[in-house]
Amino acid sequence: MIRLQQASGGIDRRTFLKLSFGSGFALCAFPVGAQTAGGASPTPPAPPVPPSAFVGIDAAGTVTVTIGKLEFGQGVQTALPMIVAEELDADWSKVRCQLAPAGEAYKDPVFHMQMVGGSTSMKNCWTQYREVGARMRAMLLAAAARRFGVPPAQLKADSGVVTTPDGRRATYGELAAAALAEPVPASVQLKSPQQFRLIGKPVDRLDARDKSNGTQQFGIDMMLPGMRAVVMVHPPVFGGRVARVDTASAKAIAGVEEVYQVPLVGGATGLAIVASGFWAARRAREALRVEWDTTGVEKADSTALLARYRELARQPGTQASTADTAALATAPHRITAEFTFPYLAHTPMEPLNCTIDFRGDQCTVWAGSQFQTVDQANVAAVLGLKPEQVIFNTMMAGGGFGRRAVPTSDYLFEAAQVARARYAAGRREPIKMIWIREDDVRGGYYRPMHLHRVEIGHDGKGQVLAWKHVIVGQSITMGTPFESFTVKNGVDSTMVEGVAGSPYPFPIALQVHHPKVNVPVLWWRSVGHTHTAFVMETLVDELARSAGIDPVAYRRTLLREHKRHSAALDLAVERSGYGKRRLAAGRAWGVAVHESFDTVVAYIVEASMRGNQPVVHRVTAAVHCNMPINPRTIEAQVQGGMLMGLGTTLPGAQITLKDGVVQQGNWNDYRLATHADMPAQVAVYIVPSADPPTGIGETAVPPIAPALANAVAALTGKRYRSLPFGDVT
Structure with a gap:
C-alpha cells in the first residue's frame, strides 16, 4: 500500500524570520x-x-x-x-x-x-x-x-x-x-x-x-536500537510527481517493510522505502517500477539555457552599478568576451543523512547541519510541533560546501515526512534516512549556471576607458527567506560579488538578468566569487599583456590603495621567486589575487602544457585573513580550497541537463579533483596581522582557476573563457 502524507512545505518566511533572526539579520557580515x-x-x-x-x-x-x-x-x-x-x-x-x-x-x-x-x-x-x-x-x-x-x-x-x-x-x-x-x-x-x-x-x-x-562518529554512523533505514526515490525531473507505482517486487525483498509516497519540497512527490537495513532499502529502490507525471513541469536543457542566456546578455538588464560607457564607441582598443560557467554539484564525501526519533509530542534529530535553527524549525513544522519540542543534535559531517545549509531543509523535510507517516501508522522505531550520492547529484541543489558578457574599451596602455558588464544567472536567494537581506533593487548580491565593489578602479557598468529556471540552486563554496573572480582576474591579466605591462606590476598599480591586497600579492611574489627565478623550459607564471569574505588570497602558479591540457607544477599562496587563529588550519584550508578550485577547470566538472534530467550521477561521470591533480609543490604563507580575524573556509577557491588560465595564456597566447577548461580562444 502506498500512503501519501500531506503536510506543510516547511516554515514560511515570516516564521523563519521570527525564529531565526529576531534582533536583525544580515547576510553581509559586520x-x-x-x-x-x-x-x-x-x-x-x-x-x-x-x-x-x-x-x-x-x-x-x-x-x-x-x-x-x-x-x-x-x-x-x-x-x-x-x-x-x-x-x-x-x-x-x-x-x-x-x-x-x-x-x-x-x-x-x-x-x-x-x-x-x-x-x-x-x-x-x-x-x-x-x-x-x-x-x-x-x-x-x-x-x-x-x-x-x-x-x-x-x-x-x-x-x-x-x-x-x-x-x-x-x-x-x-x-x-x-x-x-x-x-x-x-x-x-x-x-x-x-x-x-x-x-x-x-x-x-x-x-x-x-x-x-576511524573512531570519529559522523551523522551517517548513527545507530539506535530498532532503527530502520530509509532510502528515497525522487522524480527524474524537478517538480515531477508519482503517477503510478508497482511495489510488489520491492516488498518481496527481505527486510523491506513499507513504501510511502511523501511530499517533497516544492510540491513534488517521491517515494520512501523503509527497511530493516540500508542494503535492503537500496535493493528495493532498484526494484520499484515507477511512472512519473511531469505534466506542466519545465524541463530544463543546458544547451537551450545557454542560447537563452546569450540572448538575455544582449538585452537591457537590471542595473547593479552605473558608469559612463560612451567611450566604448571611440576607444582605440576593445575586448569583447563571453564567459560561461556550468551548474556544479556539492557532492560532499559523506552523503546527506539524518536520524529521527519521533515520539508524538517530542522528536529527537541527529544530523550534520549547517543550519541548526532552520532545520529544527522545519522539522517541527512538518511534525506539528514547536521548535523547542525538537531536540536537534549536531553531528560531525563529512564535508558540505554549502549543501548542508538549505533554507528548505530538503532531506530533513523528507525524513520528517516519513517519521510522521510511520507514527500515524502506529510505528515507533527511529529512522535513518540516507540520500545515496545519485540522489544528491541528480536531484539536489546546484551552484547556478552563469554567463558573463563583457565589453571593455581601453587605450592599449593599461587605462580602461569604459567597461560594460552583464551577468545572467539564477538568483540563489529570491523566493527564500533570505531575499529581503540579499536582493536589493532586483539584484541578488550573491551573484555580483567580486564584480560589484571590485578593488580595481575600473568604470564598470554592471547589469544582471535573473531568469527563472526549474533547477534548484544554492550557494556553493565561495558562492558568486566562483565565477566573478575568474572573469575579473583573467581580464585584468589580458589588459596588462595587451599593454605590454607585467601582470604583477599592473596589479600593484591598480591596487595601491588596497593595502591588504597589495600585502598578499607582494608576499606571494616574494616567496615564489616570480620575476627572479628562471623557470624550466615550457613553463610560465600565472597570477591572480582576489578578495572574498573579507580575506585576500593571492596565487602565483607555475604551469606547462601537456598536449591540450595544462599541468600545474607549483603553487605559492599568500593569505591576508587578519589575525591567524591556527596557521595549521589556514594552511589546510588553502590547500583544500585550491584543489577544489583546480577541480572546476577539469574536463567533466559540470552538471548538464537534457529534457529536464540531470545527466550526471556520481563521481564516475561528475569530475572532481583528486590527489593525482594536486600540484607537486604547494606553499602557503600568511600575512602577519593583529586585526580581528576574517574568513578562510571558502576564500582559497576563487583565484586559482584564473591564475592557471593566465599561465596558459602566457604559454599559448590564447584565453580560456569558460569553466571547465575546454578550447582556448
Whole structure:
C-alpha cells in the first residue's frame, strides 16, 4: 500500500524570520563584540551568556568547550576552543571540544541563528568566545580568592592552575564547582594580541586522531536500537510527481517493510522505502517500477539555457552599478568576451543523512547541519510541533560546501515526512534516512549556471576607458527567506560579488538578468566569487599583456590603495621567486589575487602544457585573513580550497541537463579533483596581522582557476573563457 502524507512545505518566511533572526539579520557580515585590547568592534550590550553553556571543567581539570557550529572539515572544533582557552589560560593538553545541539545560547552573534556559512565562524565568534573564556577565568579567580582569602587581582592563572603570591595552588578542576556559583561578570578585560600564547601558533586539530583511526562518529554512523533505514526515490525531473507505482517486487525483498509516497519540497512527490537495513532499502529502490507525471513541469536543457542566456546578455538588464560607457564607441582598443560557467554539484564525501526519533509530542534529530535553527524549525513544522519540542543534535559531517545549509531543509523535510507517516501508522522505531550520492547529484541543489558578457574599451596602455558588464544567472536567494537581506533593487548580491565593489578602479557598468529556471540552486563554496573572480582576474591579466605591462606590476598599480591586497600579492611574489627565478623550459607564471569574505588570497602558479591540457607544477599562496587563529588550519584550508578550485577547470566538472534530467550521477561521470591533480609543490604563507580575524573556509577557491588560465595564456597566447577548461580562444 502506498500512503501519501500531506503536510506543510516547511516554515514560511515570516516564521523563519521570527525564529531565526529576531534582533536583525544580515547576510553581509559586520563587526561584533565589545571594544577590546585586541581591536574588536562594539555592538549593543547584551546580557552575557553563562560561560557554563560553553565551558565545562571536570574534577581532573579537563576543559570541554561546546561550540555552536558544525564541524565538517573547516577546523572550528580546534580554532574556537583555542580562542576560549587563550583567554581562560587553560592547559591546552587538557582541552576537548563537543558540538552543541540547537539552542538559543549557540546562535551566531551576528546572524542570530545557529549556523555555519559565509566563512564567518572566526570573524563572528571572535569576541564572543574570547569573552566566554575570560568570564570563566574571572569566575575561577573569584572562587580561588574565596578559598585563599586573597584579592583576585593578586592571583595568577596559568595553564589551568591558580597560584597565590605565597605559592599556594589550586587547579581549575578543584575550583570548577565553586566557580559556577560565582556571579557572571558583565564585562571583562581581554588580552592584547601581544599577550597571546596559543592564538597564532600552529596547533594540531583536536579531531585529527579520531578521524585518522576511524573512531570519529559522523551523522551517517548513527545507530539506535530498532532503527530502520530509509532510502528515497525522487522524480527524474524537478517538480515531477508519482503517477503510478508497482511495489510488489520491492516488498518481496527481505527486510523491506513499507513504501510511502511523501511530499517533497516544492510540491513534488517521491517515494520512501523503509527497511530493516540500508542494503535492503537500496535493493528495493532498484526494484520499484515507477511512472512519473511531469505534466506542466519545465524541463530544463543546458544547451537551450545557454542560447537563452546569450540572448538575455544582449538585452537591457537590471542595473547593479552605473558608469559612463560612451567611450566604448571611440576607444582605440576593445575586448569583447563571453564567459560561461556550468551548474556544479556539492557532492560532499559523506552523503546527506539524518536520524529521527519521533515520539508524538517530542522528536529527537541527529544530523550534520549547517543550519541548526532552520532545520529544527522545519522539522517541527512538518511534525506539528514547536521548535523547542525538537531536540536537534549536531553531528560531525563529512564535508558540505554549502549543501548542508538549505533554507528548505530538503532531506530533513523528507525524513520528517516519513517519521510522521510511520507514527500515524502506529510505528515507533527511529529512522535513518540516507540520500545515496545519485540522489544528491541528480536531484539536489546546484551552484547556478552563469554567463558573463563583457565589453571593455581601453587605450592599449593599461587605462580602461569604459567597461560594460552583464551577468545572467539564477538568483540563489529570491523566493527564500533570505531575499529581503540579499536582493536589493532586483539584484541578488550573491551573484555580483567580486564584480560589484571590485578593488580595481575600473568604470564598470554592471547589469544582471535573473531568469527563472526549474533547477534548484544554492550557494556553493565561495558562492558568486566562483565565477566573478575568474572573469575579473583573467581580464585584468589580458589588459596588462595587451599593454605590454607585467601582470604583477599592473596589479600593484591598480591596487595601491588596497593595502591588504597589495600585502598578499607582494608576499606571494616574494616567496615564489616570480620575476627572479628562471623557470624550466615550457613553463610560465600565472597570477591572480582576489578578495572574498573579507580575506585576500593571492596565487602565483607555475604551469606547462601537456598536449591540450595544462599541468600545474607549483603553487605559492599568500593569505591576508587578519589575525591567524591556527596557521595549521589556514594552511589546510588553502590547500583544500585550491584543489577544489583546480577541480572546476577539469574536463567533466559540470552538471548538464537534457529534457529536464540531470545527466550526471556520481563521481564516475561528475569530475572532481583528486590527489593525482594536486600540484607537486604547494606553499602557503600568511600575512602577519593583529586585526580581528576574517574568513578562510571558502576564500582559497576563487583565484586559482584564473591564475592557471593566465599561465596558459602566457604559454599559448590564447584565453580560456569558460569553466571547465575546454578550447582556448
